[in-house]
Amino acid sequence: MTNVTYTIIFYLFAAITVFSAAFVVFSKNVIYSAFSLLFTFFGVAALYVYLSADFIAVTQIVVYVGGILVLLLFGVMFTNKIMTTSLRTEVVNLIPGIAILFAVTGGLLYVFYTRANWYSTGVQLQGSVVERIGLETMSRYVLPFEMASILLLLALIGAAYLARFDKVQNKER
Template sequence: MTNTTYTVIFYLFAAITVFSAAFVVFSKNVVYSAFSLLFTFFGVAALYVFLSADFIAVTQIIVYVGGILVLLLFGVMFTNKIMVTNLKTEVLNVVPGILLLITITGGLIYTFLTRADWYTTVDQLQGSVVEKIGFETMSRYVLPFEMASILLLLALIGAAFLARFDNPRKMNEK
């Protein structure tokens, strides 16, 4: 494919990501927001593919689409009286949000045009980075990796303890 084809495809995925993210923010229906979040996550994963970060793209799809989005949809769908309750959100604070948007966008454009030194290269990454990530994770960074897994396990145990139906404090009071 030519360079212009890559550019067109990149801008297509960038537009899908931005417009679906805007729909997530401005939609008043929670279910529509969750489904448009699906397109946002897939758009971000496609942008990672364009950055030759295939491992992060697959992780984006597995973790965010397969885990977080499904959990969010189940949470919305399994709430009590979903058919009776009108799930609408109020879009508030539009003026401060627009001011913040203009400020951050202006800062990014200023940095992009005046402060950043952009380095370009014609060298492309060869092969996949998954092998390098796996080697570094299991050799040099094995201790932080294991500490993160223990922390996540403790968070899971704590969440399960807090979500129990039979609260131990209530059982002691009876």
């Protein structure tokens, strides 16, 4: 493919990501925001693939789309009666938010065009880094990996206990 094709693909996925993220922020319906968050996560994953970061792209899809977004959707759908109530949010502080948006965008563009020294080595990365990450995780970093998994398990048990404790307490009253 030509350089122009790569540029068009990049801008297409960047536009999908930005517009769906804007819809997440400005939508008044929580369900619509959650579903547009799906497109935002997929757009970010596509940009990772475009940058040859295949492991991070797959991790983005598995963790954010497969875990967090599904959890968010089920949480919203199970805690509220979808048919009887309207799940609406109010977009407040629109003027200060837009002012902060322009300030941050201006600052980023200023740094991008005037302060950053960009260089390219011209070397294209070949192959995948997944094998190397797997070997490092299961050899040199196995203890921190297992400690993180135990910490996550304890957090899950604690969250389940807190959710259950609240229900037991309400039944006693």
